[in-house]
Amino acid sequence: MTLRVGLTGGIASGKSTVSRMLADLGAVIIDSDLIAREVVEPGTDGLEEVVAAFGEEILTEDGALDRPRVGAIVFADPEKRKVLEGIIHPRVFMRAIEIDEAAGEHAVIVNDIPLLAETNQADRFDAVVVVDVPTELQVERMVRDRGMSVEEAESRIGAQATREQRLAIATYVIENTGTLEDLKQSVADVYAALLARA
Numbered sequence: 001m002t003l004r005v006g007l008t009g010g011i012a013s014g015k016s017t018v019s020r021m022l023a024d025l026g027a028v029i030i031d032s033d034l035i036a037r038e039v040v041e042p043g044t045d046g047l048e049e050v051v052a053a054f055g056e057e058i059l060t061e062d063g064a065l066d067r068p069r070v071g072a073i074v075f076a077d078p079e080k081r082k083v084l085e086g087i088i089h090p091r092v093f094m095r096a097i098e099i100d101e102a103a104g105e106h107a108v109i110v111n112d113i114p115l116l117a118e119t120n121q122a123d124r125f126d127a128v129v130v131v132d133v134p135t136e137l138q139v140e141r142m143v144r145d146r147g148m149s150v151e152e153a154e155s156r157i158g159a160q161a162t163r164e165q166r167l168a169i170a171t172y173v174i175e176n177t178g179t180l181e182d183l184k185q186s187v188a189d190v191y192a193a194l195l196a197r198a
Protein backbone atom coordinates (compact mmCIF):
# COMPACT_ATOMS: atom_id res chain seq x y z
CA MET A 1 0.00 0.00 0.00
CA THR A 2 1.10 3.57 -0.59
CA LEU A 3 1.17 5.74 2.51
CA ARG A 4 0.43 9.40 1.65
CA VAL A 5 2.13 11.78 4.03
CA GLY A 6 1.76 15.55 4.37
CA LEU A 7 4.90 17.37 5.54
CA THR A 8 4.63 20.89 6.85
CA GLY A 9 6.26 23.46 9.10
CA GLY A 10 6.65 27.21 9.35
CA ILE A 11 8.96 29.13 7.05
CA ALA A 12 12.64 28.25 7.64
CA SER A 13 11.71 25.44 10.04
CA GLY A 14 13.76 22.94 8.03
CA LYS A 15 11.05 21.36 5.84
CA SER A 16 13.17 21.19 2.69
CA THR A 17 16.04 19.70 4.68
CA VAL A 18 13.68 17.06 6.11
CA SER A 19 12.30 16.44 2.60
CA ARG A 20 15.77 15.78 1.25
CA MET A 21 16.53 13.39 4.12
CA LEU A 22 13.27 11.52 3.47
CA ALA A 23 14.13 11.31 -0.24
CA ASP A 24 17.52 9.81 0.70
CA LEU A 25 15.67 7.18 2.73
CA GLY A 26 13.54 6.26 -0.29
CA ALA A 27 10.40 8.41 -0.11
CA VAL A 28 8.93 10.05 -3.22
CA ILE A 29 8.67 13.82 -2.66
CA ILE A 30 6.10 16.20 -4.12
CA ASP A 31 7.35 19.74 -3.47
CA SER A 32 4.61 22.43 -3.37
CA ASP A 33 7.06 25.36 -3.33
CA LEU A 34 8.63 24.03 -6.53
CA ILE A 35 5.25 23.53 -8.20
CA ALA A 36 4.19 27.03 -7.05
CA ARG A 37 7.13 28.35 -9.09
CA GLU A 38 6.39 26.20 -12.14
CA VAL A 39 2.77 27.34 -12.44
CA VAL A 40 3.85 30.98 -12.89
CA GLU A 41 6.77 30.42 -15.24
CA PRO A 42 6.85 32.58 -18.39
CA GLY A 43 4.31 31.30 -20.93
CA THR A 44 1.87 29.89 -18.35
CA ASP A 45 -1.74 31.02 -17.92
CA GLY A 46 -0.86 31.28 -14.20
CA LEU A 47 1.59 34.11 -14.91
CA GLU A 48 -0.96 35.77 -17.23
CA GLU A 49 -3.50 35.83 -14.39
CA VAL A 50 -0.97 37.23 -11.94
CA VAL A 51 -0.11 40.03 -14.39
CA ALA A 52 -3.83 40.73 -14.96
CA ALA A 53 -4.29 41.10 -11.19
CA PHE A 54 -1.06 42.90 -10.21
CA GLY A 55 0.07 44.68 -13.38
CA GLU A 56 3.12 44.42 -15.66
CA GLU A 57 5.30 46.00 -12.98
CA ILE A 58 5.60 42.65 -11.19
CA LEU A 59 7.59 41.26 -14.16
CA THR A 60 11.37 41.37 -14.46
CA GLU A 61 12.98 42.69 -17.65
CA ASP A 62 13.03 39.19 -19.12
CA GLY A 63 9.34 38.60 -18.43
CA ALA A 64 9.61 36.37 -15.36
CA LEU A 65 7.78 36.92 -12.06
CA ASP A 66 9.75 39.37 -9.92
CA ARG A 67 9.48 37.25 -6.76
CA PRO A 68 11.05 39.65 -4.23
CA ARG A 69 8.76 42.40 -5.53
CA VAL A 70 5.63 40.25 -5.29
CA GLY A 71 6.75 39.08 -1.84
CA ALA A 72 7.08 42.70 -0.67
CA ILE A 73 3.52 43.41 -1.91
CA VAL A 74 1.68 40.35 -0.63
CA PHE A 75 3.35 39.96 2.76
CA ALA A 76 2.44 43.60 3.53
CA ASP A 77 -1.22 43.22 2.45
CA PRO A 78 -3.35 40.16 3.34
CA GLU A 79 -6.01 41.03 0.71
CA LYS A 80 -3.42 40.98 -2.07
CA ARG A 81 -1.95 37.79 -0.66
CA LYS A 82 -5.40 36.18 -0.93
CA VAL A 83 -5.64 37.27 -4.58
CA LEU A 84 -2.26 35.69 -5.38
CA GLU A 85 -3.13 32.52 -3.46
CA GLY A 86 -6.44 32.29 -5.34
CA ILE A 87 -4.48 32.10 -8.58
CA ILE A 88 -1.64 29.82 -7.44
CA HIS A 89 -3.14 27.38 -4.92
CA PRO A 90 -5.70 25.63 -7.18
CA ARG A 91 -2.98 25.08 -9.78
CA VAL A 92 -0.54 23.69 -7.21
CA PHE A 93 -3.25 21.41 -5.83
CA MET A 94 -4.16 20.00 -9.26
CA ARG A 95 -0.54 19.49 -10.28
CA ALA A 96 0.30 17.74 -6.97
CA ILE A 97 -2.58 15.29 -7.51
CA GLU A 98 -1.37 14.62 -11.08
CA ILE A 99 2.18 13.90 -9.89
CA ASP A 100 0.84 11.62 -7.16
CA GLU A 101 -1.26 9.67 -9.68
CA ALA A 102 1.68 9.32 -12.07
CA ALA A 103 4.05 8.15 -9.30
CA GLY A 104 2.66 4.60 -9.24
CA GLU A 105 3.15 2.24 -6.31
CA HIS A 106 5.55 3.48 -3.64
CA ALA A 107 5.69 2.77 0.07
CA VAL A 108 5.75 6.43 1.07
CA ILE A 109 4.82 9.54 -0.92
CA VAL A 110 5.57 12.77 0.94
CA ASN A 111 3.79 15.99 -0.01
CA ASP A 112 5.86 18.95 1.21
CA ILE A 113 3.19 21.65 1.71
CA PRO A 114 4.21 24.80 3.62
CA LEU A 115 0.57 25.90 3.97
CA LEU A 116 -0.97 22.50 4.74
CA ALA A 117 -2.62 23.71 7.97
CA GLU A 118 -3.74 27.03 6.44
CA THR A 119 -5.38 25.28 3.49
CA ASN A 120 -7.04 22.55 5.59
CA GLN A 121 -5.51 19.63 3.73
CA ALA A 122 -4.72 17.36 6.68
CA ASP A 123 -7.61 14.99 5.92
CA ARG A 124 -6.15 14.23 2.51
CA PHE A 125 -3.25 12.33 4.11
CA ASP A 126 -2.71 9.11 6.04
CA ALA A 127 -0.27 10.95 8.33
CA VAL A 128 0.94 14.52 8.85
CA VAL A 129 4.54 15.27 9.84
CA VAL A 130 5.17 18.72 11.35
CA VAL A 131 8.66 20.21 11.59
CA ASP A 132 8.55 22.41 14.68
CA VAL A 133 10.94 25.16 15.80
CA PRO A 134 10.53 28.14 18.13
CA THR A 135 9.61 31.35 16.32
CA GLU A 136 12.86 33.03 17.43
CA LEU A 137 14.86 30.35 15.62
CA GLN A 138 12.82 30.88 12.42
CA VAL A 139 13.57 34.61 12.54
CA GLU A 140 17.25 33.97 13.28
CA ARG A 141 17.62 31.64 10.27
CA MET A 142 15.77 33.99 7.90
CA VAL A 143 17.87 36.96 8.93
CA ARG A 144 21.16 35.05 8.91
CA ASP A 145 20.70 32.90 5.78
CA ARG A 146 18.30 34.90 3.61
CA GLY A 147 19.33 38.48 4.28
CA MET A 148 15.84 39.46 5.52
CA SER A 149 15.23 42.14 8.11
CA VAL A 150 13.58 41.08 11.36
CA GLU A 151 10.40 42.91 10.19
CA GLU A 152 10.31 41.01 6.87
CA ALA A 153 10.84 37.71 8.66
CA GLU A 154 8.07 38.47 11.15
CA SER A 155 5.61 39.54 8.45
CA ARG A 156 6.09 36.20 6.65
CA ILE A 157 5.68 34.27 9.89
CA GLY A 158 2.57 36.35 10.64
CA ALA A 159 1.06 35.26 7.30
CA GLN A 160 1.22 31.63 8.43
CA ALA A 161 -0.60 29.40 10.91
CA THR A 162 0.71 29.45 14.48
CA ARG A 163 2.89 26.65 15.88
CA GLU A 164 -0.11 25.49 17.92
CA GLN A 165 -2.35 25.29 14.84
CA ARG A 166 0.22 23.13 13.05
CA LEU A 167 0.89 20.92 16.07
CA ALA A 168 -2.86 20.30 16.39
CA ILE A 169 -2.88 18.42 13.05
CA ALA A 170 0.40 16.52 13.57
CA THR A 171 0.62 12.74 13.59
CA TYR A 172 4.40 13.02 14.08
CA VAL A 173 6.37 16.04 15.26
CA ILE A 174 10.02 16.57 14.34
CA GLU A 175 11.67 19.07 16.68
CA ASN A 176 14.41 20.83 14.73
CA THR A 177 16.31 22.63 17.47
CA GLY A 178 19.46 20.50 17.50
CA THR A 179 22.20 19.78 14.95
CA LEU A 180 21.67 18.46 11.42
CA GLU A 181 22.84 15.06 12.74
CA ASP A 182 20.10 15.17 15.40
CA LEU A 183 17.62 16.04 12.68
CA LYS A 184 18.75 13.11 10.54
CA GLN A 185 18.14 10.74 13.44
CA SER A 186 14.64 12.13 14.11
CA VAL A 187 13.79 11.85 10.41
CA ALA A 188 15.01 8.24 10.31
CA ASP A 189 12.83 7.41 13.35
CA VAL A 190 9.75 8.97 11.77
CA TYR A 191 10.43 7.27 8.43
CA ALA A 192 10.69 3.89 10.18
CA ALA A 193 7.34 4.55 11.87
CA LEU A 194 5.80 5.51 8.51
CA LEU A 195 7.17 2.42 6.77
CA ALA A 196 5.67 0.25 9.50
CA ARG A 197 2.24 1.65 8.59
CA ALA A 198 2.66 1.44 4.79
Ligand SMILES: CC(C)(COP(=O)(O)OP(=O)(O)OC[C@H]1O[C@@H](n2cnc3c(N)ncnc32)[C@H](O)[C@@H]1O)[C@@H](O)C(=O)NCCC(=O)NCCS
Nearest residue numbers: 010011032033036067070071074084088092114115159160
Ligand atom coordinates in the same frame (compact mmCIF):
# COMPACT_ATOMS: atom_id res chain seq x y z
C1 LIG B 1 5.13 35.67 -2.80
C2 LIG B 1 6.14 34.83 -3.56
C3 LIG B 1 6.19 35.24 -5.04
C4 LIG B 1 7.53 35.08 -2.92
O1 LIG B 1 8.46 34.24 -3.53
P1 LIG B 1 9.84 33.82 -2.80
O2 LIG B 1 10.69 33.22 -3.87
O3 LIG B 1 10.36 34.99 -2.03
O4 LIG B 1 9.45 32.73 -1.71
P2 LIG B 1 9.12 31.16 -1.92
O5 LIG B 1 8.05 30.98 -2.94
O6 LIG B 1 10.39 30.40 -2.08
O7 LIG B 1 8.43 30.79 -0.51
C5 LIG B 1 9.23 30.65 0.66
C6 LIG B 1 8.35 30.39 1.84
O8 LIG B 1 7.49 31.52 2.08
C7 LIG B 1 6.31 31.08 2.70
N1 LIG B 1 5.15 31.50 1.88
C8 LIG B 1 5.05 31.57 0.54
N2 LIG B 1 3.82 31.96 0.16
C9 LIG B 1 3.13 32.15 1.31
C10 LIG B 1 1.82 32.55 1.60
N3 LIG B 1 0.96 32.83 0.61
N4 LIG B 1 1.44 32.64 2.89
C11 LIG B 1 2.29 32.36 3.89
N5 LIG B 1 3.56 31.97 3.69
C12 LIG B 1 3.98 31.87 2.42
C13 LIG B 1 6.40 29.54 2.75
O9 LIG B 1 6.91 29.14 3.99
C14 LIG B 1 7.40 29.22 1.69
O10 LIG B 1 8.04 27.98 1.93
C15 LIG B 1 5.80 33.30 -3.44
O11 LIG B 1 6.03 32.84 -2.14
C16 LIG B 1 4.37 32.95 -3.87
O12 LIG B 1 4.06 32.89 -5.05
N6 LIG B 1 3.46 32.72 -2.87
C17 LIG B 1 2.09 32.38 -3.15
C18 LIG B 1 1.94 30.90 -3.39
C19 LIG B 1 2.05 30.13 -2.14
O13 LIG B 1 1.19 30.22 -1.25
N7 LIG B 1 3.14 29.33 -2.01
C20 LIG B 1 3.44 28.56 -0.84
C21 LIG B 1 2.78 27.23 -0.75
S1 LIG B 1 2.29 26.41 -2.21
Ligand SMILES: Nc1ncnc2c1ncn2[C@@H]1O[C@H](COP(=O)(O)OP(=O)(O)OP(=O)(O)O)[C@@H](O)[C@H]1O
Nearest residue numbers: 010011012013014015016017141145178179180183
Ligand atom coordinates in the same frame (compact mmCIF):
# COMPACT_ATOMS: atom_id res chain seq x y z
N1 LIG C 1 19.15 21.48 12.55
C1 LIG C 1 19.69 22.43 11.79
N2 LIG C 1 20.88 22.99 12.12
C2 LIG C 1 21.42 23.96 11.37
N3 LIG C 1 20.87 24.48 10.26
C3 LIG C 1 19.70 23.96 9.87
C4 LIG C 1 19.03 22.92 10.60
N4 LIG C 1 17.88 22.62 9.97
C5 LIG C 1 17.80 23.43 8.89
N5 LIG C 1 18.91 24.23 8.83
C6 LIG C 1 19.19 25.28 7.83
O1 LIG C 1 18.18 26.27 7.95
C7 LIG C 1 17.81 26.79 6.66
C8 LIG C 1 16.32 26.59 6.43
O2 LIG C 1 16.04 25.21 6.21
P1 LIG C 1 15.09 24.72 5.04
O3 LIG C 1 15.39 25.40 3.76
O4 LIG C 1 15.08 23.24 5.09
O5 LIG C 1 13.70 25.29 5.64
P2 LIG C 1 12.27 25.31 5.00
O6 LIG C 1 11.34 25.09 6.14
O7 LIG C 1 12.17 24.37 3.86
O8 LIG C 1 12.16 26.81 4.49
P3 LIG C 1 11.04 27.48 3.53
O9 LIG C 1 9.78 27.51 4.34
O10 LIG C 1 11.55 28.84 3.27
O11 LIG C 1 10.95 26.65 2.30
C9 LIG C 1 18.69 26.05 5.65
O12 LIG C 1 19.80 26.85 5.37
C10 LIG C 1 19.09 24.77 6.41
O13 LIG C 1 20.33 24.24 5.97
